[in-house]
Amino acid sequence: MVPWPDGIYQIRQNALSIGRIFRIYDGQGSQVGYAKHPILRLLEENALYADDSESEMLICSRREALFQINFSYLLSDGATGVPLGIVRRMSFRSLWRDHLQLLAPDGTQVGSIEETGYPLVRRLLPFWPYSWRIELGGTEVATITQQLTLFAKTLTLDTSGNNGLIAPQAAVICALLLMHEVHGAATENGSGFSFDVS
Numbered sequence: 001m002v003p004w005p006d007g008i009y010q011i012r013q014n015a016l017s018i019g020r021i022f023r024i025y026d027g028q029g030s031q032v033g034y035a036k037h038p039i040l041r042l043l044e045e046n047a048l049y050a051d052d053s054e055s056e057m058l059i060c061s062r063r064e065a066l067f068q069i070n071f072s073y074l075l076s077d078g079a080t081g082v083p084l085g086i087v088r089r090m091s092f093r094s095l096w097r098d099h100l101q102l103l104a105p106d107g108t109q110v111g112s113i114e115e116t117g118y119p120l121v122r123r124l125l126p127f128w129p130y131s132w133r134i135e136l137g138g139t140e141v142a143t144i145t146q147q148l149t150l151f152a153k154t155l156t157l158d159t160s161g162n163n164g165l166i167a168p169q170a171a172v173i174c175a176l177l178l179m180h181e182v183h184g185a186a187t188e189n190g191s192g193f194s195f196d197v198s
Helices: 118-126 169-183
Strands: 008-014 020-025 031-037 045-049 057-063 074-077 083-089 099-103 109-115 131-136 139-147 154-156
Touching: 008 169, 020 169, 031 169, 045 169, 057 169, 074 169, 083 154, 083 169, 099 169, 139 169, 154 169
Parallel strands: none
Antiparallel strands: 008 020, 008 154, 020 031, 031 045, 045 057, 057 074, 074 083, 083 099, 099 109, 109 131, 131 139, 139 154
């Protein structure tokens, strides 16, 4: 998988669409990806494709076990199946502020995803927009911000200051996990971490 350029991306789901289908657009408004979340699966999966034809899978995530306290999702290269990393939600730490660990394939923690802004307000007012930051090796590599819109669920992913540490496709999968697993579909180098795939 060749990483997309660093920059600003939008992840959109039409509120009237059937199923959990998302399209990803770059800063120029061109569609660069298509994500589909299968329903009625015991182990949750997310897949990011190059386009709506679903002929080229870029990256995918799969929940590792059905029953876990701290849910873990294995991220793999869509073409080769090579593990890229693990996203693990820390359930108790996430009661008042989302906290997810980013792990290398061998289980070593190399980064995190943290909820920012006013998490308590969001717990009391579910319609309040969410925001998160992604860090690798203590460096902020991306931010994810939810926008309130009438006819679509929209997230803005900003990897402008990433400097190639994380493939934007991997950050998109992280955003989809936040939308699907953390808050449900209705709400909505040297790091040692393989998300900087090339």
